[in-house]
Amino acid sequence: MKERVIMLVDGLSFYASIEKAAHPEYRDKPVAVGDPARKSGIILAACPAAKSQGVTTAERVGEALAKCPELVVIRPRMQTYISVSLFMTEIYESFTDQVEPYSVDEQFLDVTGSLSLFGGSADEIARQIQARVQLSTGIWTRVGIGPTKILAKMATDNFAKKVPGGVYTLSKDNIESDLWPLPIHQMFMVASRMTRHFAHMGLLTIGDIARLDLGEFKRRMRYEMGKQSDIQAEYYWQTANGIDPSPVIAGMRKQIKVINNGRALRWGKYRTMEDIEPLMLELVIEVCRRARRYGYMGRVISVAAAETDGYRSSSFGRQVTLFRPTYLEHEVGAAAYSLFAKYWRRMPITHLHITLTGLSADDVYQLDLFEDREKLILRSKTIDQIKDRFGPASIVRASSLMETGQAYERAAQIGGHWA
Structure with a gap:
């Protein structure tokens, strides 16, 4: 059987590279993607020039600016990044029909059947892909090559990112060395x-x-x-040992096992249960909405939070199993509220996360003698349809109008970042 030739193509500093391509005036400057208005926010991506001065992904914007005062921090534009990623997929599909997105900036390609069409070697195809992507988007890509997806991934992460040409092959011939x-x-x-x-x-x-x-x-x-x-x-x-029989599957999406939503919060703003409740309800609503979109109900509700008063810090993560699967807000919300109230130490919270697991398909669910669940589910799905058509802020709970509600601000964002 012919050995497969698989690539993992990774966009260098993906978000930051897109912003530098969009802003030629920043070509020779250190650039990072984050919210410049929030020093406590995190850096989502940093260009090589910024990294060379110590700026790292996931550190606070304020910390990054302290290391690199000339750092240009640009607010993220998530819809733009998604659009560029989809455009890059189209480029890859001009080389092979077997393209599997792994993340917004990484994609697997099986080019086994394309070698004779594009120069006869994997290295040649990789160089053609790099040239076409850079010419079309301004993004430099690194390419890991191997006979399996796992070797292609490790070739990218450990070698292609460090060699000058950005292309590296791991195979049975050099895996040991x-x-x-x-x-x-x-x-x-x-x-x-x-x-x-x-x-x-x-x-x-x-x-x-x-x-x-x-x-x-x-x-x-x-x-x-x-x-x-x-x-x-x-x-x-x-x-x-580089063993991985899994194929590259075009457009593959993994089976959903977890549905969650969370926030990193401004310190000191969420001090009381009155402050926290609007946000918690918004998280519950979004988790339930996602669950209905995917067609799953869940039995296990988890709440995780971090809290600090500036001197002491604490965190917890607790879960409860319900007697039946659900994706109704009042059922998920009651469980989440109870867990949070029980384990919260009454310090201002800096992170809050709601998770739904123990998932099962929603085509069969348990009815209730005392509550018309079918009517409640239909009502929730109708609200979802309105939001899908007119936007997530077309219907909001009254509690989201309170100062600590975030529904209107989040409605203008994608994945928590500005579109």
Whole structure:
């Protein structure tokens, strides 16, 4: 069977690159994307010039400006970024019909059947893609190449982003010499928690896992993490060895397992339950609206929050399982309110998150002798249709008119950022 040739194409500093292309006057200046009016807001993206001066993604705007006073902070335009991403998809589809979006700035391409049409080598196709994207959008791309999606991803993250040409191939010929010596935290899907677990097991590099017999690795994982870790062990062992049979599927969207919504909040504004309730209800409404759009109900309601009074800080995350699945606001809201009230320590909150899990399709649901649930569901779906047609602010709860409500401000944004 012919070995697959898969690419992961990644846009360099995607949001910031789009803004620099749109503002030629900032060509030689450090640029970051964030809200310049909110020093407590976060940096969503930074161009290489900004990164070279210490600016990092996810740090506060105020901290970034302290490091780099000449930093130009531009308010995000999410609809523009989405449109550019879709345009880049069209470019990739001119090389292959097997294009799978992975994120707004990363996409998998299976070019196995395209090699003879575009120069005969994967490197040549990669260079053509880079040239066409840069000419059309002003964005420089890096391309990781491999026989599997997992190797293409690790080739991009660990190598293509660091070599001058921005193209790198990981294959069975160089995986041992190039990938295996890397520290374990550079393996895909290994964060700080798993890094600590692997360190306890004496596994410090990717090769330390790859060279182990799978049975021995499972034994060590059970000892470290318990009897339920076999599936995790197999996943990490396969990742270290570059094994990934999953195909590139055009337009693939993963099955939804979680529906959530959250906010990072201005410190000191949300001090009392009276301040917090309007925001909590807005989060619940959006979670329920998304659930109805996707066709899922959920049984598990989770609330997470962070709070601080400037001296002490605290956070919590708690969940409750309902006796039946739902996506009705009054049921989700009652559970969320009860959880929050029980575990909140009465300090001003800086983050609030509502999550719906335990999902099941909404084509079958339990009726109620004391409540016309079918009527309530129909009413909610009718409100959704009005919002879809006339905008999310066409119908809002009265509580959103209070000072701490955000419904009108959020209605003009996409994903929490200005369109």
